[in-house]
Amino acid sequence: MLGQEVDLRAVVDPQIDIKFPGGSELLAFSDAVLGSNLDELDRARTALENSLGPAAVSSASIIAATFTKNDRVANGTGIPAEPRMMEGAENIRELLGLKNFRSAVNTYRHL
Amino acid sequence: MSLYADSIYPVREDVAAIHALQFEKLGLPGTWGTAAQRVAIVNEAREAGYQAGVMEKPSDPGAAPDVKLSEVAHRVVHRLAVSPKDMDQAFYDKAIEDGLSDVEYVEIVGLIARFTCFDVLARGIGVPLRPLPQPQGGSPSRERPSTAVVEKAWVPTIPNVPDGGEIAKELFGPWKPYIMRGISLVPDEFRAHNELEEVQYMPSAHFMEFDYQYHDGLTRPQVEIVASRVSAINECFY
Numbered sequence: 001m002l003g004q005e006v007d008l009r010a011v012v013d014p015q016i017d018i019k020f021p022g023g024s025e026l027l028a029f030s031d032a033v034l035g036s037n038l039d040e041l042d043r044a045r046t047a048l049e050n051s052l053g054p055a056a057v058s059s060a061s062i063i064a065a066t067f068t069k070n071d072r073v074a075n076g077t078g079i080p081a082e083p084r085m086m087e088g089a090e091n092i093r094e095l096l097g098l099k100n101f102r103s104a105v106n107t108y109r110h111l
Numbered sequence: 112m113s114l115y116a117d118s119i120y121p122v123r124e125d126v127a128a129i130h131a132l133q134f135e136k137l138g139l140p141g142t143w144g145t146a147a148q149r150v151a152i153v154n155e156a157r158e159a160g161y162q163a164g165v166m167e168k169p170s171d172p173g174a175a176p177d178v179k180l181s182e183v184a185h186r187v188v189h190r191l192a193v194s195p196k197d198m199d200q201a202f203y204d205k206a207i208e209d210g211l212s213d214v215e216y217v218e219i220v221g222l223i224a225r226f227t228c229f230d231v232l233a234r235g236i237g238v239p240l241r242p243l244p245q246p247q248g249g250s251p252s253r254e255r256p257s258t259a260v261v262e263k264a265w266v267p268t269i270p271n272v273p274d275g276g277e278i279a280k281e282l283f284g285p286w287k288p289y290i291m292r293g294i295s296l297v298p299d300e301f302r303a304h305n306e307l308e309e310v311q312y313m314p315s316a317h318f319m320e321f322d323y324q325y326h327d328g329l330t331r332p333q334v335e336i337v338a339s340r341v342s343a344i345n346e347c348f349y
Contacts, residue, residue, distance in 0.1 A: 020336065026340070031340065033234055035165065054328070055329075058122050064231055064232075065229065070224070070308075073220060073294055073304065075198040077264045078200055079263070079290065080263045098348055099348075101346040110263050
């Protein structure tokens, strides 16, 4: 997207460098805001603010919140992925091990 | 005054406004739950979060109605609140077998999804969870959309037009994906979910414009980094 190389594996493995501006801070913040360590959340929030600014903290929180919502709607109702979402992305699904998610069956049972 | 006036981080006015409205509406009767039941459900979800260590109880949690949820409702609320990656069809089928109706289940999903969302935002910007409203009297509307059927989800959904009929046209326009239609069995939950999506993620008209700048401080790719990581943690294949 937009000509920048990224290592998508970082989305499922926090040990990997995503190689994108602000990416490591965003990933750490995402983990911390859903996690159980408040000190870690405070550190991640500060690191994100120092990297991308205070507006980024608010925006990242809104996005984490949005997908907190959407993931519960999807996983809670058993909806399948739309056919167009499945086209041409098999290599990414393999790379990230998405088929191992319990929710994957909600899509694959219809294929 | 903004719902998030106590935050040192700027929260967009439209986000604060829609959240304030949805908190207020939680205190009203829903489609299948009374206001007291709905507030009790969200309270129970928060309790699950406190027990799991992923939410912190505020000094002012707001209303805590004296409503005892059924065992099956309690079970659904807890799993959805703190372990959405462990939801599966067997869990849903058992909930229905144990006496929860499909419409009650969907209303619970809608409520937990939205209020967990609000609580994660609060946590992210470092403010206490917002207090829950006092429940008002009145009866649920009990309106079940006549065109809802089991399509490819576990729960019945309103199909897109033409099969979904007039209500599909009203709610979805020409088309909506499953991520929106998943809770359409309770149209008011669909409406609330859709309103949040348009404001919090981005207006759907711009979804495929990958250089569309909507979020202060984050580019679209940076937005998707957060979205992807959260969904990976929740093991959401969709």
